[in-house]
Amino acid sequence: MTTTTPGEEDGVKRRDFLYVAAGGLGAVGTAAAIWPFISQMNPSADVLALSTTEVDLEGIEVGSEITTVWQGKPVFVRHRTGEEIKKAEDVVVAELPDPEPDADRVIKPEWLVMIGVCTHLGCVPVKEQGEYDGWFCPCHGSHYDTSGRIRKGPAPLNLAIPPYEFLDDSNIKIG
Amino acid sequence: MSFEPKNTAVKWVEDRLPIMGMLHHALYEYPTPKNLSYWWTFGSLAGVVLVIQIVTGIVLAMHYTPHVDMAFNSVEHIMRDVNYGWLMRYMHANGASMFFIVVYLHMFRGLYYGSYKAPRELLWWLGLVIFLLMMATAFMGYVLPWGQMSFWGATVITNLFSAIPVVGESIVSWLWGGFSVDNPTLNRFFSLHYLLPFVIVGVVILHIWALHTNGSNNPTGIEIKDGQDSIPFHPYYTVKDLFGLAIFLIFFSAFLFYAPNYMGHPDNYIPADPLVTPVHIVPEWYFLPFYAILRAVPDKLGGVLLMFGAIAVLFALPWLDKSRVRSARFRPIYKQVFWVFVLVCVALTYMGAQSADGNMVEFRGMVPVEINGVVQMKDGVVLMEEGITFALSNVLVSQLLTAYYFLHLLVLLPMIGLFERPRPLPASIAEDVLAKSPAKEEASNA
Ligand code: HEM
Numbered sequence: 041m042t043t044t045t046p047g048e049e050d051g052v053k054r055r056d057f058l059y060v061a062a063g064g065l066g067a068v069g070t071a072a073a074i075w076p077f078i079s080q081m082n083p084s085a086d087v088l089a090l091s092t093t094e095v096d097l098e099g100i101e102v103g104s105e106i107t108t109v110w111q112g113k114p115v116f117v118r119h120r121t122g123e124e125i126k127k128a129e130d131v132v133v134a135e136l137p138d139p140e141p142d143a144d145r146v147i148k149p150e151w152l153v154m155i156g157v158c159t160h161l162g163c164v165p166v167k168e169q170g171e172y173d174g175w176f177c178p179c180h181g182s183h184y185d186t187s188g189r190i191r192k193g194p195a196p197l198n199l200a201i202p203p204y205e206f207l208d209d210s211n212i213k214i215g
Numbered sequence: 216m217s218f219e220p221k222n223t224a225v226k227w228v229e230d231r232l233p234i235m236g237m238l239h240h241a242l243y244e245y246p247t248p249k250n251l252s253y254w255w256t257f258g259s260l261a262g263v264v265l266v267i268q269i270v271t272g273i274v275l276a277m278h279y280t281p282h283v284d285m286a287f288n289s290v291e292h293i294m295r296d297v298n299y300g301w302l303m304r305y306m307h308a309n310g311a312s313m314f315f316i317v318v319y320l321h322m323f324r325g326l327y328y329g330s331y332k333a334p335r336e337l338l339w340w341l342g343l344v345i346f347l348l349m350m351a352t353a354f355m356g357y358v359l360p361w362g363q364m365s366f367w368g369a370t371v372i373t374n375l376f377s378a379i380p381v382v383g384e385s386i387v388s389w390l391w392g393g394f395s396v397d398n399p400t401l402n403r404f405f406s407l408h409y410l411l412p413f414v415i416v417g418v419v420i421l422h423i424w425a426l427h428t429n430g431s432n433n434p435t436g437i438e439i440k441d442g443q444d445s446i447p448f449h450p451y452y453t454v455k456d457l458f459g460l461a462i463f464l465i466f467f468s469a470f471l472f473y474a475p476n477y478m479g480h481p482d483n484y485i486p487a488d489p490l491v492t493p494v495h496i497v498p499e500w501y502f503l504p505f506y507a508i509l510r511a512v513p514d515k516l517g518g519v520l521l522m523f524g525a526i527a528v529l530f531a532l533p534w535l536d537k538s539r540v541r542s543a544r545f546r547p548i549y550k551q552v553f554w555v556f557v558l559v560c561v562a563l564t565y566m567g568a569q570s571a572d573g574n575m576v577e578f579r580g581m582v583p584v585e586i587n588g589v590v591q592m593k594d595g596v597v598l599m600e601e602g603i604t605f606a607l608s609n610v611l612v613s614q615l616l617t618a619y620y621f622l623h624l625l626v627l628l629p630m631i632g633l634f635e636r637p638r639p640l641p642a643s644i645a646e647d648v649l650a651k652s653p654a655k656e657e658a659s660n661a
């Protein structure tokens with residue numbers, strides 16, 4: 041003969057409830073314990089401390105560029121020629137793989153500032169090369185135009201524009 | 216014959232931990248098919264290479280410094296200053312290549328003789344898990360010397376995860392511990408590179424456990440029926456494997472002492488420069504077929520998916536192959552298609568090393584001059600210039616090969632299994648061995 045608790049009559053055993061409650065709590069506890077082990081791999085506080093890079097534009101002549109570093113990544117600062125600007129502006133934006141007018145990518149048209157990391161798998165594209173006379177990524181053949189927009193190849197997006205501002209006419213601060 | 220220790224000390228241990236009995240069982244009682252060929256040596260060779268990697272690796276770790284400012288120089292220090300450091304490092308670097316050579320042959324052996332079929336599906340799966348772990352280990356090891364190829368290989372491969380929609384970018388920065396491959400990345404790769412080989416050891420133990428549960432497959436693909444078909448592992452296969460090992464060590468030494476950098480890349484002797492990508496980056500040779508598949512697809516996510524898919528389909532092999540006969544020896548059609556598949560894999564390896572935007576074949580001649588897609592005319596005559604009349608681009612060749620790779624596994628394998636008429640199987644392994652022995656042949660010729 042077994043004795044039954046009143047709860048059993050409507051199909052829910054007290055034991056079932058205890059199983060679910062204990063199991064649920066255990067799962068939450070385990071997840072909470074695992075989280076620090078996963079999170080420790082994310083960028084640490086010193087890496088996160090948003091660094092800024094200042095660039096003096098004075099010495100960069102028309103038609104040349106420099107590569108600086110921001111957050112460990114190369115940043116291209118290019119002093120574009122009139123021809124390059126015209127080429128970048130004369131494009132039918134709607135036909136681009138990642139449609140974006142040149143005007144949205146610059147603060148002043150003669151200065152193109154962008155992160156020099158191919159949006160495919162992260163190589164550094166080479167300047168003044170490729171079918172659009174902008175940048176060419178040698179790794180898997182992505183072609184970017186004079187605005188750094190992707191035109192051909194496996195990369196899905198345009199070269200990214202970092203946050204930056206003009207401190208005065210010849211100095212910018214990235215970050 | 217079961218294990219009954221005579222020595223009291225051994226018996227004392229055995230009663231508490233029956234480890235000697237286990238080894239005894241594996242060596243003397245475990246029945247091995249009597250007809251195993253040298254294709255069955257690669258398993259034990261892989262085990263030996265794993266031990267070589269662990270021993271040389273632990274030695275290297277005694278002299279290596281996992282920091283971006285010092286890693287490259289510490290490897291040079293190993294090469295120039297540490298006693299026999301050059302030997303340790305060359306053994307380790309070439310050992311990785313040897314590991315893949317041996318394991319690839321081991322896998323193709325399995326494909327040819329149908330070793331993945333029931334009841335060995337789990338055995339096959341565990342093998343594939345080892346393969347994946349090896350790839351992760353070798354990839355992270357290659358990053359440690361912190362040369363140009365280390366850095367850019369790490370960048371490109373970790374960026375594969377950025378193809379994942381929505382969370383991709385967060386995953387990549389989680390892998391890096393920053394906004395690019397940097398010191399945190401190098402540190403964790405060193406930690407994991409030290410760990411994973413021991414995980415591999417664990418999976419190898421499971422792999423062998425699964426093997427011993429149903430026994431080795433063999434060139435006929437039929438199971439052992441009675442004592443006539445089998446021999447004890449020791450001394451027969453210990454000796455055969457030792458001979459195989461001797462030949463293998465000669466092969467290994469030839470690279471080690473005469474061409475230690477043949478399978479490496481010269482750019483990795485240039486210290487990592489995060490601002491300049493080498494013009495022609497290629498992964499280590501053992502990743503090339505998968506790299507070729509990645510590059511064959513013009514879409515980022517598509518390329519990444521297909522590359523991982525190329526390995527994932529191998530897990531489904533036991534169910535894709537519909538033939539009830541295991542060994543290709545008795546499968547006239549599969550046997551031929553198998554070799555085509557091997558050639559395609561070799562060709563993919565070759566394509567993985569070619570430049571992304573080049574042409575495989577190119578015919579030159581006179582072609583019309585075009586400007587912005589408009590053919591140029593002068594006085595009613597089409598202007599001509601020297602140019603490429605016909606080209607077979609590297610990308611197209613890789614695409615065809617990739618298509619065949621999947622066609623073989625997903626279409627040909629199931630279809631052939633259904634329609635092929637296998638040759639009659641021998642009644643037993645013993646019968647097959649006798650039918651092929653020269654004594655028998657001489658007798659029947661007389
Ligand atoms: C599955 C076994 C292993 C494989 C396939 C493997 C593979 C590799 C590869 C390909 C390299 C780069 C070699 C080079 O070009 O210089 C490397 C480097 C290294 N490995 Fe391993 N490894 C294995 C096990 C281990 C173990 C167990 C350790 C122990 C800590 C270790 C420690 C190191 C160290 C310190 C380096 C950097 C020095 C160097 O680059 O030569 N490895 N490994």
Ligand code: FES
Pocket residue numbers: 158159160161162163177178179180181182193194195
């Ligand atoms: S990383 Fe630039 S094309 Fe692949």
